[in-house]
Amino acid sequence: MSQPYKTHLTYEVSYADTDRMGFVYYANYLVFFERTRSRLLADVGYPYPKLEADGFGLPVIEAHVDYRASATYGDLLDFHGWLDSHTATRLRVACEVRKQGALLAVGYTVHACLNLQSMKPTRLPSRLAETLADPSDSHE
């Protein structure tokens, strides 16, 4: 069975990201996850701004983070993300945050597909469902 496509991006921690304990504030990891899945969607050929322009949204209905180690100002982080699973109407994206290989945080977000006009749940757009079913075509 094939491995899911993994996206990768780097990020430099800003002073704004830190808190007075000296480390990246915990809520910011969800921003990191967003950056990662945003890149993942772009990599598999359906960038989120395009998806929104097509009338779809993917609001988060569940988020989970396990924090293993801390990061601070100036650190260069690696974000990795991949599609964990999906149904006709939902996606689950897994993310990892690493620093020089060491795992800082791992977690996932679950997204429901929303029709932005009616603001009601809907099926994933076929273009996305197909891409996700076989991402190998989109990013050679």
Add this chain to the structure above:
Amino acid sequence: MSQPYKTHLTYEVSYADTDRMGFVYYANYLVFFERTRSRLLADVGYPYPKLEADGFGLPVIEAHVDYRASATYGDLLDFHGWLDSHTATRLRVACEVRKQGALLAVGYTVHACLNLQSMKPTRLPSRLAETLADPSDSHE
């Protein structure tokens, strides 16, 4: 000549607001200013959500902050705001952030009135212009 109406609200600093120097991160003062002018508009009888529902926006075209002293996690702050000046199409709101009377920051924001349909500049809605001309009627 009459003094402008001054709004006042209190705010408790969260851990999220701080940075690794131990104090409130400087950009957050612009969020404090937003909270203050939001309350100011509500106090003078034209809350910003109502203004947006009526098709107007007040995007910031200029912001300035002078930082005098620092605040940290758990501090109870006082925000004061008032209309500094306005023209047919622009507003200038002044804000102060204080802690137990001591001035922490002072500054202002300038706003252009925008038609949210056309996204073009427009005159302030008459309801707001009238209220601002004589706020004394709106908040006894």
Add this chain to the structure above:
Amino acid sequence: MSQPYKTHLTYEVSYADTDRMGFVYYANYLVFFERTRSRLLADVGYPYPKLEADGFGLPVIEAHVDYRASATYGDLLDFHGWLDSHTATRLRVACEVRKQGALLAVGYTVHACLNLQSMKPTRLPSRLAETLADPSDSHE
């Protein structure tokens, strides 16, 4: 068996809290959770700034949020929080975010107790452990 003490605070959503879908950005719920547990610790008699001054930290090692409905600019939210469970070295705090009674989000954070000098895990300070064992004494 007694119910745990529940803290309660209110919060007004700022424009800064929203994103371009029009709702509160999902990471901000973790900031809401922080505000809630901060109030919880103050209510049970051991405010977090005091705990830090005593050389302890409670960094988050796990966070989870289930999102049920959205909030937007100007909404008045109710945050509820309570101690879910604790061991000699860890706490779990549960939080709910409601709007006019309706549940918007529910989740929890798990915290390890840290010695801020050595930055190593340590036992919860006895003062906190005792308070948590019987919070009924601290907030009549």
Add this chain to the structure above:
Amino acid sequence: MSQPYKTHLTYEVSYADTDRMGFVYYANYLVFFERTRSRLLADVGYPYPKLEADGFGLPVIEAHVDYRASATYGDLLDFHGWLDSHTATRLRVACEVRKQGALLAVGYTVHACLNLQSMKPTRLPSRLAETLADPSDSHE
């Protein structure tokens, strides 16, 4: 007279950066400015984390932004920053935010040099003052 050294970095706007008007929230430009001056200090050979490790801080005492055009989710922005002026104890850094060449925002921050032990104002470390006096040596 020589031109000051200009630093340059790129940044991709996240969903978190936007607000419900659909654009980058105005306070985030001060975060962009921070990223820019952070890179500027690294480029001229004295990264801010090193400066802090040496016992110095450069808290912002004044900030100003003129907003000219808006940015939104997914935009690739260019940040440019340079030393505007400095005295024995203060720095002024200018910043521009551009999108495909078009100016979105321009402004500056003024920083006082702080001794992080005493938390009192002090002279800029000689290493920084010298570098700033002649940045041409530091980044060929």
